[in-house]
Amino acid sequence: MAEEAHGADEGGLVFHPMDQFIIKPLFGDGPVGMFTITNATLWMALAVVCVIALLVLGTRKRAIIPSRTQSVAELAYGFIYKMVEDVAGKDGVKYFPYIMTLFIFIVFSNFLGLIPGSFTTTSHIAVTAVMAMGVFLFVTILGFVKHGAGFLSLFWISSAPLALRPILALIEIISYFVRPVSHSIRLAGNMMAGHAVIKVFAAFAPLVLISSGIGLLVTPLSIIAITAIYALEVLVSFIQAYVFTILTCVYLKDALHPHH
Amino acid sequence: MATDEILEGEGLPHSAAEAPGMPQLDFSSFPNQIFWLVITLIVIYFVLSRIALPRIGSVLAERSGTITNDIAAAEDYKQKAVEAEEAYNKALADARAEAGQIVANTKADIQKDLDKAIAQADAEIAARAAEGEKAIAAIRESAKDSAATVAKDIAKDIVAAVAPGKIDAKSVTAAVTAKMKG
Numbered sequence: 001m002a003e004e005a006h007g008a009d010e011g012g013l014v015f016h017p018m019d020q021f022i023i024k025p026l027f028g029d030g031p032v033g034m035f036t037i038t039n040a041t042l043w044m045a046l047a048v049v050c051v052i053a054l055l056v057l058g059t060r061k062r063a064i065i066p067s068r069t070q071s072v073a074e075l076a077y078g079f080i081y082k083m084v085e086d087v088a089g090k091d092g093v094k095y096f097p098y099i100m101t102l103f104i105f106i107v108f109s110n111f112l113g114l115i116p117g118s119f120t121t122t123s124h125i126a127v128t129a130v131m132a133m134g135v136f137l138f139v140t141i142l143g144f145v146k147h148g149a150g151f152l153s154l155f156w157i158s159s160a161p162l163a164l165r166p167i168l169a170l171i172e173i174i175s176y177f178v179r180p181v182s183h184s185i186r187l188a189g190n191m192m193a194g195h196a197v198i199k200v201f202a203a204f205a206p207l208v209l210i211s212s213g214i215g216l217l218v219t220p221l222s223i224i225a226i227t228a229i230y231a232l233e234v235l236v237s238f239i240q241a242y243v244f245t246i247l248t249c250v251y252l253k254d255a256l257h258p259h260h
Numbered sequence: 261m262a263t264d265e266i267l268e269g270e271g272l273p274h275s276a277a278e279a280p281g282m283p284q285l286d287f288s289s290f291p292n293q294i295f296w297l298v299i300t301l302i303v304i305y306f307v308l309s310r311i312a313l314p315r316i317g318s319v320l321a322e323r324s325g326t327i328t329n330d331i332a333a334a335e336d337y338k339q340k341a342v343e344a345e346e347a348y349n350k351a352l353a354d355a356r357a358e359a360g361q362i363v364a365n366t367k368a369d370i371q372k373d374l375d376k377a378i379a380q381a382d383a384e385i386a387a388r389a390a391e392g393e394k395a396i397a398a399i400r401e402s403a404k405d406s407a408a409t410v411a412k413d414i415a416k417d418i419v420a421a422v423a424p425g426k427i428d429a430k431s432v433t434a435a436v437t438a439k440m441k442g
Contacts, residue, residue: 018283022283022286035292036292038289040293040296051307051308055307055313059315063319064322064323073316077313097309101305101308102301121293127293127297130298131297188284
């Protein structure tokens with residue numbers, strides 16, 4: 001997956017499954033400042049390029065009978081549009097471009113990260129936490145702007161018995177503030193774990209070069225395992241983008257309709 | 261031997277010396293990532309909201325409009341086809357009715373002509389029969405006259421032969437006429 005920064009160690013197997021996540025400057029070898037162009041910058045830029053290629057260049061012809069790329073672009077559009085409409089309701093459609101931005105960025109980052117040797121921007125908690133905090137602040141502010149103090153009724157479950165309500169309110173408030181944490185760690189954790197596991201198996205793969213005895217067994221097994229985990233990761237890449245987006249829609253729904 | 265090497269490779273102090281645990285928790289890289297992420301999201305947002313999403317939305321709307329129009333047009337054509345079929349059937353029925361009418365009319369005409377001809381023939385036959393009857397009657401009449409004349413002549417002759425000069429011709433004729441009427 002990532003470039004081996006350490007090179008082969010003294011004859012043994014090399015286990016550095018986390019090295020693929022290291023942020024380093026793309027040009028030169030200096031420290032990583034705020035505006036340094038790093039590998040993260042490169043792969044985010046590539047995600048932008050892919051987004052433009054699919055959604056802008058792919059739909060260039062505006063064909064009534066779509067080309068293949070245009071079909072995919074329309075499919076993505078329809079998929080997220082319907083999700084926003086179904087989950088957040090008709091008045092949530094206004095926020096469709098924001099949600100589409102998140103989804104398309106995550107899905108392209110996840111899939112670009114699956115290219116061997118690439119860097120997965122969404123495996124970093126800094127990236128997912130910024131998005132999750134953005135969603136959290138956005139829906140919280142939106143809720144208060146739309147409903148004022150009435151937004152707090154989200155925590156006051158009127159269908160529960162009165163005695164239980166304060167306890168439920170406490171639980172609801174805690175879960176509300178945990179949302180951005182789970183929202184961001186779910187995505188970053190999934191991406192990181194999958195890539196790390198592939199890397200661990202990849203480290204076992206050259207065992208046959210060291211010991212032809214056990215290596216004959218371990219090497220094919222690790223290659224099969226890499227293939228299987230890779231297939232799983234393809235699935236996870238899409239599912240995590242989907243989950244992140246649908247949770248955003250759910251939070252948006254809570255902000256628009258806080259009354260249960 | 262192999263196991264030793266794996267363990268050596270896995271050796272925590274060894275890798276920990278070089279890799280700082282999880283790069284995700286290396287806070288020194290956070291400002292960089294956050295800065296570029298925000299730039300990326302803003303660029304994607306503007307590309308989407310200014311170009312891509314309105315375009316795809318309009319293409320989808322246009323397509324559904326085209327489909328709706330096409331379906332409406334198809335419905336229209338279907339309606340027209342149904343109407344055309346109805347008109348055809350109607351024309352067919354009309355033609356059939358007209359043909360029946362013509363047949364009936366013709367039949368009636370022929371019947372009329374026939375009746376006329378029969379009536380004419382009947383009249384002619386009647387006329388001829390009457391004529392024949394008249395002729396027969398005339399013949400009968402003339403035969404009667406002849407018979408009377410003959411009878412009177414014969415009676416005169418007989419009377420003259422039997423008793424000449426005693427009975428005149430007039431009384432003989434009257435007697436014969438009276439006899440013949442009786």
